[in-house]
Amino acid sequence: MIDKLSWITVFPEIVLLVMACVILLVDLGVTSPRRNLTHVLTLLTLAVVAALEAAYAVSGLTIYGFGNMVVSDPMGAWLKCFASIAMMVTMIYGRPYAADRDMLRGGEFFTLGLFALLGIFVMISGHNFLVIYMGLELMTLSSYALVALRRDNATATEAAMKYFVLGALASGFLLYGLSMIYGATGSLDVNEVFNSIASGQVKHQVLVFGLVFVVSGLAFKLGAVPFHMWLPDVYQGSPTAITLLIGGAPQLAAFAIVMRLLVEGMLPLAIDWQQMLAIMAIGSLLVGNLAAVAQTNLKRMLAYSTISQMGFLLLGMMSGVVNGNEFNTEMAYSASMFYAISYVLTTLAAFGVVLLLTRAGHESEEISDLAGLNQRSPLYAGVMAMAMFSLAGLPPLLGFYAKLSVLQALISSGKTSYLVLALFAVMMSLVGAFYYLRVIKVMYFDAPRAPNNTPITAPKDAAIVLSVNGALLLILGVMPGGLMTLCSQAIKSIVTSLGV
Known part of the structure; x- marks a missing residue:
């Protein structure tokens, strides 16, 4: 018999699932070409679910349910x-774009978005290998259909x-790796896997073999080198509203499963997986920044930018355990969580401007399409400039503090190799500043050309x-303490539960 506590653990997921099904049925009777009722119901559902999760978070409680398969x-x-949020x-920015391109003939844009979010929730809540994988598949299958x-x-x-072919390959990698870990430890439960590995009675070779496949699968979901091949093509080829949907909320889920699997499940193997993350971080920073310089398509440039940003996130994740000492875990993992949240907020602003500049029959996907944007709309140009400055890591915007917190985690480790990595990351950020500043130069100093000289309506x-969205990039950059404290307390609850 399932106890009441289990139902409380997944109550927001139940609300989201029920409302997704209700909206799917209600949409059958909606005749409006812009799906007004469906849109409103979707936004209300998301607002309620966000409020529920915020209440759970503020309570500070850790609750396990369904035989420790899920955790809140x-x-x-x-x-x-x-x-x-x-x-x-994404729904607010994307609806005008979707309506102009006949993507709202049905309510799939909204309902598949809700099911993708449900998959994200299951991934984040999962405390069992199969539950995490089930959430991953729900999110990715919804994403394939949306693209x-x-x-x-x-x-x-x-x-x-x-996206489908490479995503299926990556899912296979992850599942095979998890099956190896299961074979070695005899459990699918994250806590039991941690205890089995910590006991030292499991063959290290088998664990490392499985770990390689697990990290490969996770790297694909993050878009880290060398598993980044899908990202530029999918970002450029997808409808821009779907590109934002893929590049936003799912990145938070990717960070969550890295925490669940590598930290909560396999922290005793940190010396092994941190080396893999270090190689991927170096590759992501190098390939992402150098390839972005050559891009003329804005969406493709932002895809390579994402790859480089994930390199920074991985730098935080790989600096938690130093020479077997776990004194740096809270700072390192909270810096990565802060980085993930700040990246998503910045990405929303950047793609929001791109979406609002598009119109029926014309895609504003090239960097040259932003020419003279300041003359057409100082507001949109200002928001885009703040997004670019934030991605480049310039003060006083949010991205600066996010990069600084990761660099602090690296330097506080005291290892010379980590200090070298921090210097390398700063140098790559200087390279990245070039292509971000190029966008700002085009917006403020180039003259608008037809058909991009028409008034902007949104x-x-x-x-x-x-x-x-744009204001938050500045406000949270000037006053990052609240969000950083929130991340620190959240990570502390996990680190404490592991006895670190």
Whole structure:
């Protein structure tokens, strides 16, 4: 018999699932071409779920349910709260774009988005290998369908095929790796796996063999080198609203499963997986920044930017355990969590501007399409400039503090090799500043050209949300303490539970 505590643990997921099914049925009777009722119900659902998760997070409680297969803790609750908000913002930015491209003939844009978010929730809450994998598949299958939503568009269909084939390969890697860990430890439960590995009675060779496949699968979900091949093509080929959906909330889920599997499940193997993360971080920073310099397509440039940003996130994850000493874990992992949240907030702003600049029959995907944007709309140009400055890591914006917190975690380790890595990351950030500043130069100093010299019109709700989005990049950059404390407390609850 399932106790009441188990139902409390997954109550937000139940609300999200029920409402996704209700909206799916209600949408059958919606005749509005812009799906007004479906849109409103979706936003209300996301707002309620975000509020529920925030309440769970503020309580500070860690609750296990369904035989320890799922967990509700502060880290998971905050990540799910931010993922819900990110999905809400994506729906607001994306609806005008989707409507102009006949992507709202049905309510799939909204319902598949909700099911993708449900998969994200299950990934974040999962405390059992199979539950985590089930959430991953729900999210990715919904994402494949969303990428192919413009069925009459050959580019989007090609992107969906690439995403599906490479995603299936990565899922296979992850599942095979988890099966090896299960074979070695005899358990699918994250806590029991941790205890088995910590006991030292499991063959190290088998664990490392499985670990290689697990890290490979996780690297694909993060878009880290050398498993980044899908990212530029999918970002460029997908409808821009779907690109934002893929590049936003799912990154929080990817960070969560890295924490669940590598930290909560396999922290005793940190010396092995940290070396793998270090190689991927170096590759991501190098390939992401150098390849982005050569791009003229804005979405493709932002894809390579994402790869380099994930390199920074991995630097934080790999600096938690130093020479077998775990004194740096809280600082390192909270810096990575802060980085993931700040990256998603910045990405929402950047793609929000791109989405609001598009119109029926024209995609604003090239960097040259932003020429003279300041003359057409100082507001949009200002928000885009703040997003670019934040991604580049310039003060006083949020991205600066995010990069600084990761560098602090590296330097505080006291290892010479980590100090060299910090210097390398700073040098790569200087390279990255070039292509971000190039976008700002085009917006402020180039003259607008047809057909990009027409007045910009956008729905009031999208314009208001975009303004708030841009303002948060500055406000949280000037006053990052609250968000950093939130991340530290969330990570502390996990570190304490591990007895570190």
